[in-house]
Amino acid sequence: MRRWQMSTVVLMLVWALAVGVGKEQNKKNQPFPLNLFAQATAESYIGEKECAQCHKTQAQTFNASPHALYVRNPKLSVDKRGCEACHGPGEIHLEDVKDLTKVVSFSKSKPKEISLACLRCHADTMRLSQWHRTSHAQADVACTSCHQIHREEKGKAGNGEKLTKFFASPLFVTAPEPKALLKTDEVTLCGQCHQREVNEFRLNFRHPIPEGRMVCGDCHDVHPSKASQKRMRVVKDMCVTCHAEKSGPFVFEHDPVAGWTGEGCIECHRPHGSHNPRLLKAFSRGLCNQCHTDKGNTHYPGQSCWNVGCHVAVHGSNTDVWLRKP
Numbered sequence: 506m507r508r509w510q511m512s513t514v515v516l517m518l519v520w521a522l523a524v525g526v527g528k529e530q531n532k533k534n535q536p537f538p539l540n541l542f543a544q545a546t547a548e549s550y551i552g553e554k555e556c557a558q559c560h561k562t563q564a565q566t567f568n569a570s571p572h573a574l575y576v577r578n579p580k581l582s583v584d585k586r587g588c589e590a591c592h593g594p595g596e597i598h599l600e601d602v603k604d605l606t607k608v609v610s611f612s613k614s615k616p617k618e619i620s621l622a623c624l625r626c627h628a629d630t631m632r633l634s635q636w637h638r639t640s641h642a643q644a645d646v647a648c649t650s651c652h653q654i655h656r657e658e659k660g661k662a663g664n665g666e667k668l669t670k671f672f673a674s675p676l677f678v679t680a681p682e683p684k685a686l687l688k689t690d691e692v693t694l695c696g697q698c699h700q701r702e703v704n705e706f707r708l709n710f711r712h713p714i715p716e717g718r719m720v721c722g723d724c725h726d727v728h729p730s731k732a733s734q735k736r737m738r739v740v741k742d743m744c745v746t747c748h749a750e751k752s753g754p755f756v757f758e759h760d761p762v763a764g765w766t767g768e769g770c771i772e773c774h775r776p777h778g779s780h781n782p783r784l785l786k787a788f789s790r791g792l793c794n795q796c797h798t799d800k801g802n803t804h805y806p807g808q809s810c811w812n813v814g815c816h817v818a819v820h821g822s823n824t825d826v827w828l829r830k831p
């Protein structure tokens with residue numbers, strides 16, 4: 506062998522070794538709990554029956570989850586099958602059952618670790634980077650703050666009853682069913698941490714949440730995806746998905762409605778509920794005087810500026826620059 510051939514072979518060997526070692530280290534360096542899955546081989550997975558031997562209650566309460574049907578599909582790769590799809594490979598767990606770095610414990614893991622475990626499969630709902638930008642992720646609210654996997658029986662939320670009692674007086678005309686594995690119905694769930702906002706829906710004028718015709722998620726995107734962010738990021742765009750007739754374009758736009766002065770609709774409306782009809786911030790000239798400070802009492806001494814004969818086309822007009830007719 507010539508010298509240059511020799512050195513190429515040596516170089517290639519070193520390279521192969523480095524890549525090999527690199528791969529090994531990559532597996533170990535992945536954040537918990539992904540490192541558990543990364544270092545496992547097919548034999549590390551012991552199967553659901555084994556887990557059920559020692560964790561009878563959880564094995565039973567798991568049956569009512571839609572996950573049960575999915576993870577029992579024998580065509581799936583082993584790391585997505587049975588209990589181990591979420592809790593990690595059993596062999597590593599059995600090395601030391603008390604060691605919480607060897608099993609995914611959802612009650613004891615950090616919120617970030619929980620999202621990694623769930624998003625192994627739920628990348629189609631949202632990507633990890635999108636989740637981590639939400640104020641929930643940043644405030645350490647975990648998937649399992651809202652979702653519950655193991656439950657008593659189908660349709661019945663595990664600790665939902667406790668949460669339903671959370672409101673001193675009932676909010677709902679009819680109590681909605683919990684869905685999407687939420688711990689309880691969506692509004693009660695959100696209200697557990699956002700009581701002030703939920704109480705705004707008790708005001709006389711409000712979006713019809715107590716009537717069960719809307720939920721918080723119609724306007725708030727708990728799981729941001731590319732498509733939903735496009736709709737939800739700008740308040741005006743979100744409102745006009747349901748109130749299309751307010752979106753224009755009009756020949757004569759009213760700047761705040763078009764969103765040219767700020768956040769659009771919420772410059773005049775309260776999004777949740779209000780003491781004033783039409784969810785308005787104020788039901789008098791004060792509403793318009795927020796901006797039109799030059800229009801004193803001499804301009805029109807009456808109460809509201811959108812009386813018949815005045816600016817009835819407050820959202821925009823196709824015929825009148827002063828917004829007095831549609």
Ligand code: HEC
Pocket residue numbers: 551552553555556557558559560588589592593594595596598602603608609610611612613
């Ligand atoms: C030989 C019995 C045994 C088997 C088999 C077993 N475990 Fe465990 N597991 C335990 C014990 C004991 C603990 C520790 C309980 C404690 O510390 O209170 C534990 C702890 C856990 C925890 C953390 C519990 C907590 O309180 O946070 C999870 C999750 C878990 N096991 C899931 C599994 C899964 C999934 C399987 C199947 C892959 C499995 N176990 C197999 C005995 C077992």
Ligand code: HEC
Pocket residue numbers: 553556557560563564565567572576587588589590591592609610611612613649652653654655656
């Ligand atoms: C889709 C993910 C998922 C699967 C699959 C799953 N679990 Fe769980 N498990 C959870 C979550 C999340 C919790 C926390 C409590 C809850 O949400 O119900 C939990 C809680 C537990 C606990 C209590 C300790 C802890 O982590 O808080 C044990 C033990 C457990 N599961 C065992 C099992 C067994 C046994 C199976 C299979 C029969 C199984 N799990 C399948 C997600 C899963």
Ligand code: HEC
Pocket residue numbers: 571572574575576585586590591622623624625626627648649652654684685686687
């Ligand atoms: C092994 C892959 C896998 C893992 C891990 C996993 N899921 Fe799922 N999940 C699925 C699949 C597949 C479905 C759809 C099941 C169906 O509708 O039949 C689903 C459905 C759901 C649903 C919707 C249920 C419904 O009724 O609409 C929620 C919520 C959910 N998962 C939350 C979680 C959470 C929280 C975790 C982490 C604790 C988790 N998942 C972990 C695969 C997974």
Ligand code: HEC
Pocket residue numbers: 620623624627630636641646647648649650651652684685687691722727728
């Ligand atoms: C603040 C509460 C909250 C948190 C935290 C949360 N979710 Fe959800 N999730 C919801 C609500 C509400 C719905 C129902 C939305 C709907 O009906 O479309 C839902 C629906 C889902 C669904 C079913 C619908 C779909 O988009 O496919 C999945 C899957 C899901 N969540 C997974 C997750 C995962 C994974 C995490 C953690 C990374 C998580 N969720 C964190 C509230 C939450």
Ligand code: HEC
Pocket residue numbers: 640641644646650651691694695696697698699721722725727
């Ligand atoms: C476990 C508690 C908890 C639950 C349940 C919860 N949130 Fe939150 N939410 C928080 C925390 C903490 C923050 C961040 C701090 C703050 O702004 O108050 C937050 C922030 C928000 C924000 C403000 C976003 C921003 O950028 O300012 C909205 C909107 C929101 N949550 C909506 C919801 C909705 C809708 C639900 C029900 C599907 C829900 N939350 C359930 C705890 C929770």
Ligand code: HEC
Pocket residue numbers: 692695696699702703706712714719720721722723724725740771776777
């Ligand atoms: C009709 C649409 C709509 C509905 C329904 C709705 N919200 Fe909002 N919410 C908004 C808008 C718009 C804002 C932004 C208000 C602002 O910036 O002044 C907001 C703001 C918030 C904030 C942040 C408040 C702050 O001070 O930063 C929270 C938390 C919140 N909503 C929770 C909820 C909860 C919980 C529900 C269900 C009970 C809900 N929202 C239903 C449109 C809605």
Ligand code: HEC
Pocket residue numbers: 711712713718719723724740743744745746747748770771774775776782783784785
């Ligand atoms: C998911 C659909 C939806 C979204 C998004 C939505 N709304 Fe509504 N809005 C409704 C429904 C439904 C009603 C009740 C209408 C009824 O009772 O006939 C309503 C009522 C109203 C009313 C009171 C109408 C009246 O006649 O008193 C105002 C004002 C309003 N919405 C403004 C807004 C604003 C501002 C936004 C954005 C922050 C918004 N809406 C977002 C569905 C929606």
Ligand code: HEC
Pocket residue numbers: 741744745748751752759761762769770771772773774783785811819820
């Ligand atoms: C400059 C203040 C202002 C802005 C900005 C504004 N509105 Fe209004 N809106 C009003 C006033 C005033 C009324 C009451 C009109 C009446 O009662 O005749 C009203 C009434 C409504 C109503 C109920 C009555 C109807 O005509 O159906 C809806 C729905 C509504 N607005 C939606 C919106 C939406 C959506 C946006 C954002 C695209 C928006 N508004 C922006 C002032 C405003």
Ligand code: HEC
Pocket residue numbers: 759760761766772773792793794795796797810811816819826827828
């Ligand atoms: C958030 C600020 C804001 C609010 C609130 C507001 N406007 Fe305006 N309005 C404007 C701006 C900006 C223009 C563009 C012309 C200008 O700069 O005066 C405008 C234009 C108008 C015009 C067209 C005539 C003109 O001066 O060009 C009328 C009429 C009008 N507004 C009526 C109202 C009425 C009635 C209300 C209360 C229901 C109202 N506005 C609330 C900001 C506002």
